[in-house]
Structures are given as structure tokens and as C-alpha cells.
Amino acid sequence: xxxxxxxxxxxxxxxxxxxxxxxxxxxxxxxxxxxxxxxxxxxxxxxxxxxxxxxxxxxxxxxxxxxxxxxxxxxxxxxxxxxxxxxxxxxxxxxxxxxxxxxxxxxxxxxxxxxxxxxxxxxxxxxxxxxxxxxxxxxxxxxxxxxxxxxxxxxxxxxxxxxxxxxxxxxxxxxxxxxxxxxxxxxxxxxxxxxxxxxxxxxxxxxxxxxxxxxxxxxxxxxxxxxxxxxxxxxxxxxxxxxxxxxxxxxxx
Amino acid sequence: xxxxxxxxxxxxxxxxxxxxxxxxxxxxxxxxxxxxxxxxxxxxxxxxxxxxxxxxxxxxxxxxxxxxxxxxxxxxxxxxxxxxxxxxxxxxxxxxxxxxxxxxxxxxxxxxxxxxxxxxxxxxxxxxxxxxxxxxxxxxxxxxxxxxxxxxxxxxxxxxxxxxxxxxxxxxxxxxxxxxxxxxxxxxxxxxxxxxxxxxxxxxxxxxxxxxxxxxxxxxxxxxxxxxxxxxxxxxxxxxxxxxxxxxxxxxxxxxxxxxxxxxxxxxxxxxxxxxxxxxxxxxxxxxxxxxxxxxxxxxxxxxxxxxxxxxxxxxxxxxx
Numbered sequence: 311x312x313x314x315x316x317x318x319x320x321x322x323x324x325x326x327x328x329x330x331x332x333x334x335x336x337x338x339x340x341x342x343x344x345x346x347x348x349x350x351x352x353x354x355x356x357x358x359x360x361x362x363x364x365x366x367x368x369x370x371x372x373x374x375x376x377x378x379x380x381x382x383x384x385x386x387x388x389x390x391x392x393x394x395x396x397x398x399x400x401x402x403x404x405x406x407x408x409x410x411x412x413x414x415x416x417x418x419x420x421x422x423x424x425x426x427x428x429x430x431x432x433x434x435x436x437x438x439x440x441x442x443x444x445x446x447x448x449x450x451x452x453x454x455x456x457x458x459x460x461x462x463x464x465x466x467x468x469x470x471x472x473x474x475x476x477x478x479x480x481x482x483x484x485x486x487x488x489x490x491x492x493x494x495x496x497x498x499x500x501x502x503x504x505x506x507x508x509x510x511x512x513x514x515x516x517x518x519x520x521x522x523x524x525x526x527x528x529x530x531x532x533x534x535x536x537x538x539x540x541x542x543x544x545x546x547x548x549x550x551x552x553x554x555x556x557x558x559x560x561x562x563x
Numbered sequence: 564x565x566x567x568x569x570x571x572x573x574x575x576x577x578x579x580x581x582x583x584x585x586x587x588x589x590x591x592x593x594x595x596x597x598x599x600x601x602x603x604x605x606x607x608x609x610x611x612x613x614x615x616x617x618x619x620x621x622x623x624x625x626x627x628x629x630x631x632x633x634x635x636x637x638x639x640x641x642x643x644x645x646x647x648x649x650x651x652x653x654x655x656x657x658x659x660x661x662x663x664x665x666x667x668x669x670x671x672x673x674x675x676x677x678x679x680x681x682x683x684x685x686x687x688x689x690x691x692x693x694x695x696x697x698x699x700x701x702x703x704x705x706x707x708x709x710x711x712x713x714x715x716x717x718x719x720x721x722x723x724x725x726x727x728x729x730x731x732x733x734x735x736x737x738x739x740x741x742x743x744x745x746x747x748x749x750x751x752x753x754x755x756x757x758x759x760x761x762x763x764x765x766x767x768x769x770x771x772x773x774x775x776x777x778x779x780x781x782x783x784x785x786x787x788x789x790x791x792x793x794x795x796x797x798x799x800x801x802x803x804x805x806x807x808x809x810x811x812x813x814x815x816x817x818x819x820x821x822x823x824x825x826x827x828x829x830x831x832x833x834x835x836x837x838x839x840x841x842x843x844x845x846x847x848x849x850x851x852x853x854x855x856x857x858x859x860x861x862x863x864x865x866x867x868x869x870x871x872x873x874x875x876x877x878x879x880x881x882x883x884x
Contacts, residue, residue: 312650318680322669329668397664401723404628404658405681406650562632563590 315407316415323389323419334385335427338377342431345373346438349495360497361528366439371522372494373435375456378428379489379514382457383481386420386464391471394560403562409555413465420461421454428453442525448533449524455540456517460485462547469560488514498530513543578642579603580731580762581627586636588622588786596622598786600636604731609753609763611773611794614783615880620766621661623783624733628658641730654683657724661735661766663716667709671700671719674708675726682727694722697752714745721752732756734765738772750776770873774798780872782879790879794872803870806837806848811861818858824851835862 327334350366357365393399402412435441443449463480471477492514498506509515520536523529529536553559581604588597596619604610614620625631627638629649638645643652666674675691695701698718703711711719717737724732734753738746746769753763753776767773773780773794780797782790792800813832824847827836839846855862 312683314680314683314685318677321680322673322677325669325673396666397660397662398666400630400658400660400664401678401681403630404653404656406653406683407681408650558632562630 312407312411315405316411316418319402319412319415320419323416324422326389327385327419327423334381334423335430338381338427339430339434342373342377343434343438345369346435350438360500361526363526363528364439367441367526368497368522369495370432370435370439370441371525372489372492372518374428374431375492375514375518375521376486376489376494377431378424378453378456379460379485379517380481381427382420382424382460383464383467383485385423386417386461387468387471387477387481388464389416389420390465390468391477394468394472395474399561409552413462413551413555417458417461417465420464421457424457424461425453428457444527445524449521452517452521452524452536452540455537455544456521459540459544459547462544462551466547466550466554469554472560485514488512489518493518493530513539516540577606580606580641581764582639583623583627584637584639586623586626586638587634588619588626588631589634596786597626600783600786600788602781602788602791604762604764605779607757607760607762608778609757609765609776611777611780612764612766612783613770613773613780613876614766618783619786620783621735622786624658624735624764624766628656628733629653650683654727655730657727657729657732659717659720659724659732659734659737661739663713663720665708665711665716665719667707669708670705671695671708671711671722672704674719675722678723679726682729684727690728691726694725697755698722699748714741717741725756729761731762731764734763736766736768738767738769746772770871770876774872782876784880797875798869798872803874804839804846805868805870806839806851807866807868808835808837808855808862809864809866810834811863814860818860820858821851821854821860824854835860 346366346369349369354365354369359365360368393402432441467477467480471479491509492512493509498509498515498519501509516531516536516539519530520533520540523533523536554561581602583600583602586597586600587595589595600619600623612620612623622631626633627640627645629645629652633646638652640652640655643655645652669677672691672695675695676686679687679691692701695704698721700715700718700722703715708716708719721734721737737753738749741749750772753765757763765772765776777794780790780792780794781788790797810833814828814835815832817826817828817835824837827838828834829836837848837851839848
């Protein structure tokens with residue numbers, strides 16, 4: 311293991327986070343707070359409880375998930391895309407580092423940043439609504455799995471993208487809609503039967519359901535189904551990354 | 564070993580630092596950038612790789628450094644295969660790319676320290692300081708990279724490449740876009756690096772640069788190495804000298820008696836030029852002068868000029884030897 315390299319990349323990426331503190335931490339916190347104000351307080355006060363939980367508290371796990379997914383994607387995709395864009399990727403490719411070490415450092419740094427962000431949003435949410443976390447270990451587990459899984463997806467997007475537009479394409483056109491339609495703001499059971507069936511094909515539903523279960527002990531699906539689905543995504547993305555490095559796709563000719 | 568023409572004596576009993584065998588590269592587009600390259604780089608030398616644009620210089624360097632996958636053949640760096648022992652092989656190499664690809668927001672110190680870590684070496688502030696001082700970047704160590712001038716960025720890339728104390732340094736067009744005085748400094752730096760035992764391989768468009776610095780010269784054309792020679796031998800072997808005689812009286816034509824010497828007469832008839840090969844046993848100058856005397860052609864001055872590596876290079880690339 312080239313531990314020096316892992317540390318160097320990880321620190322480099324975290325330094326980038328510190329430099330962009332405002333946009334990486336402050337802006338997601340502000341936008342999430344706005345959700346709380348609008349949905350939690352203003353509209354939420356007119357919505358009855360869902361599964362015995364006040365609406366404001368009900369949306370907390372979904373909102374954290376929304377930030378985790380988008381931030382993991384953008385952190386990881388930008389982290390690997392930018393060296394490709396500036397040309398500094400030559401150094402990474404010519405360094406005595408294995409593919410595993412590259413992935414661990416970039417994905418690790420992106421996931422770290424997302425977790426910090428998730429915890430900050432959680433704390434912010436505590437200011438607006440009374441929070442309870444029934445299964446803290448499960449909460450941490452889902453937090454970790456989700457950030458790592460979506461940082462991996464971000465890493466894949468960063469390698470695939472050959473312009474800034476593509477970098478934004480997947481997060482904007484696929485992940486954000488899936489998250490909004492994935493039960494961030496409602497229980498899947500509130501949907502008419504047809505749309506409920508459609509929702510079952512949305513992978514993000516399982517993440518949010520599992521995460522919400524760790525807070526309130528209520529969920530749309532069994533928590534084991536949520537865990538299995540999360541692990542399945544992780545496996546798919548790990549396999550994709552392995553394929554990328556095996557073939558040198560978009561990295562090496 | 565490589566083909567006979569390309570194998571060289573082993574210096575001081577040490578095997579070659581880089582050994583390239585039958586290396587080919589075909590890109591996905593079908594373009595064959597390298598065709599069966601055999602080349603050995605001697606330990607501690609400065610090797611200049613010359614060739615026109617698109618000849619395969621950068622592809623060759625990129626393969627050795629691990630940036631491009633080879634299609635066929637093998638490369639060993641100090642006995643380590645670049646594929647199977649890539650960690651060992653790559654940690655011996657420092658690469659200064661042609662493009663000025665740098666981080667923008669990092670400080671000089673941070674980006675050079677990053678490179679050292681990336682290449683698997685623990686922190687060593689004393690070494691980083693030494694490298695930055697040698698490259699006249701010490702005063703800039705806390706500056707953001709984006710604030711540096713082009714010449715400073717070039718030196719920064721060299722500093723990054725030297726941060727992990729490599730045994731082999733690749734310089735891809737090191738002085739492109741660098742002003743004259745800085746170029747001289749760069750040459751001095753490369754020489755002093757060689758004195759510390761670093762092997763240097765450089766590609767260049769400035770033939771002057773190869774002529775100034777290289778111990779050996781390789782010429783690559785259309786993905787093939789067409790020549791590898793000691794620079795001095797090359798100059799001696801292919802170098803032509805010209806003797807120009809400024810005449811007392813202009814001639815209208817070259818006298819019959821001098822036909823054997825293949826002289827050139829300038830348009831105004833005021834000077835004769837005689838071209839001779841420096842490696843020939845007899846240059847024929849003495850007999851020419853005697854013949855001139857006999858033909859009654861007097862001259863008031865004479866001068867000789869030597870062909871430069873540039874002339875040799877142009878000749879080589881045009882004719883393919």
C-alpha cells in the first residue's frame with residue numbers, strides 16, 4: 311500500500327473543501343434550512359402527521375439524504391474531473407499508486423465531506439423540529455453506505471464526463487428527480503397504487519426509507535430490504551470502477 | 564539485447580537504466596504511433612530525443628511513465644518492468660510534461676509536497692526546500708500556483724518531478740516558451756542534476772539544446788528510431804564542412820581544371836565554395852589550393868563553416884538516412 315499517496319490525495323482533496331467552504335458547506339445548509347422553513351413550518355403546520363410523526367420531523371431524513379446524494383456526487387465527480395480538465399491527471403497516472411489507492415483516496419475524501427455536511431444539516435434540523443434517533447448505529451451505517459456509494463457514482467461520472475455539462479447532467483437530470491420522487495417529502499403509501507408500483511423501481515426510495523427507519527422506527531419497506539438495495543448499488547458501482555481501471559476507460563489510451 | 568546498431572557498451576559494468584524492447588503502440592483510432600522501438604538509455608547520461616511533430620516522442624515517454632498503455636513490447640527501468648513492477652519502476656521516474664498543467668489554488672510548497680507523497684515518499688521538508696532553492700522558487704513557496712509566471716510554472720513542474728528524488732528525469736520540451744536567459748539557467752540545472760547521478764531524457768525542438776547538452780542523440784521519425792549516436796560522433800560523422808574562398812578577381816565560370824572538386828560559384832562570381840566531409844581521410848584542401856594556384860585563381864580570404872546538429876537533423880528527417 312502506498313499510504314503516503316493516499317494521505318497526499320486525501321489531504322489535497324480536503325484542502326480543496328476548506329478553500330470552498332462557503333459553497334460546499336454553507337450553501338447546502340442554507341438551502342436545507344429553507345426547506346424546513348417552507349415545508350416544515352409554513353406548509354407542514356397544515357399537513358397532518360404521517361405515521362404518527364409531525365410533518366416537519368418526517369422530512370428530516372429525506373432532506374439529509376437529498377443533500378448527501380447530491381453532495382457526494384458533486385464532490386467526487388469534481389475531484390477526479392478537475393485534474394482531467396487541467397491536465398494534472400498526468401501526475402496521478404504516472405505515480406506509483408494502484409487503482410484501489412486512487413479510489414480509496416478520492417472517494418474517501420468526498421464521503422468524508424458529505425458526512426460532515428450531513429451531520430451539520432442534522433444539527434441544523436434540530437433547531438427547527440424536535441428530533442429523535444431510535445437506531446443511531448443504523449443511522450450511521452446508512453450515512454456511511456450512502457455517502458460511499460454515491461461518491462463512487464460521482465467518481466464514475468467524473469471519469470465519464472468530458473465537459474462540465476456532462477458533469478452536471480446526471481445529478482440534475484437523474485439523481486435530483488429520483489430523490490424528490492423517492493419519498494423525501496411524503497410516504498410512498500400516500501401515493502395512488504399505480505404510482506406506488508412505479509416508485510418501487512426508484513432506487514432512492516429504499517435509501518430514504520431505511521434512513522427514516524433509523525430515526526423513527528417507521529418505514530415504507532423493511533429495513534433489511536433497504537440495506538440490501540444499498541449494498542446492491544454499492545456492488546454495481548464498485549464493479550463499474552473496477553471495469554474502468556481495468557480497461558483504462560477515458561483515462562489511458 | 565537490442566538490434567546491433569542500437570546496443571551500446573555497458574558503462575562501468577552497470578546495466579542500462581532504461582531498456583526498451585520492441586515497443587509498439589497502436590491507438591484506438593488505428594494510428595501506429597510507435598513501431599517496434601528498441602532503445603537503451605545509459606545510466607547517468609543526458610539523452611536527447613529529436614523528431615518532428617507527431618513522430619512519437621511524447622507517446623514513447625508517456626508509455627515509459629505509465630500514462631499510455633503499450634500495445635506490444637516491454638520497458639524496464641533499472642530492471643523493473645513498467646507493467647508488472649509498476650510501483651518500483653514509476654517511483655524511479657520524474658516526469659516534466661510538455662503542457663504547463665498545474666493546480667491553480669494550491670501553494671507552491673503544498674503542490675510540491677503533494678507530489679512527493681504521491682510518489683510514496685514520506686515528508687522531507689529539507690529536500691523540498693533544497694529543490695525549491697535550486698529552482699529559484701523558494702521566495703514563492705507560499706504563493707498560489709496561479710500567480711506564477713510561465714517560466715516559474717515550468718520550474719515548478721520540474722520541482723514536482725524532483726520532489727521524490729527520482730533516478731531518471733524525463734523533460735518533454737523543457738524550454739518551450741522559456742526566454743533565452745532562463746533557458747541557459749535550465750541547461751545549467753540539467754547539467755548539475757546529471758552530476759548528482761540523475762539520468763536525463765529530454766525531447767526538444769531546439770536542436771541547439773540537444774547540441775548544447777546531450778551526450779547522445781536519438782532521432783525518431785514516424786514512430787521509428789532511425790538513429791542513435793554519441794552526439795560528438797554524429798557531428799563528426801555526418802558533419803560537413805564548407806570552405807569558402809573569397810576571390811581577388813570574380814570568375815564567370817569555374818575553370819575546367821577544378822571540375823573534380825565540385826565547387827560552387829556564387830552568382831556574382833566573387834566566391835567559391837568547397838564542401839568536404841570531416842571524417843574523410845583526406846579533405847582535399849591542400850590539393851585544391853594547389854590546383855587554384857596552378858589555374859591562376861587568387862583569393863584574398865578564406866573561411867570554413869561546420870554544419871550544426873540542426874542541419875544534420877533536417878537532412879536526416881528529410882531523407883530518412
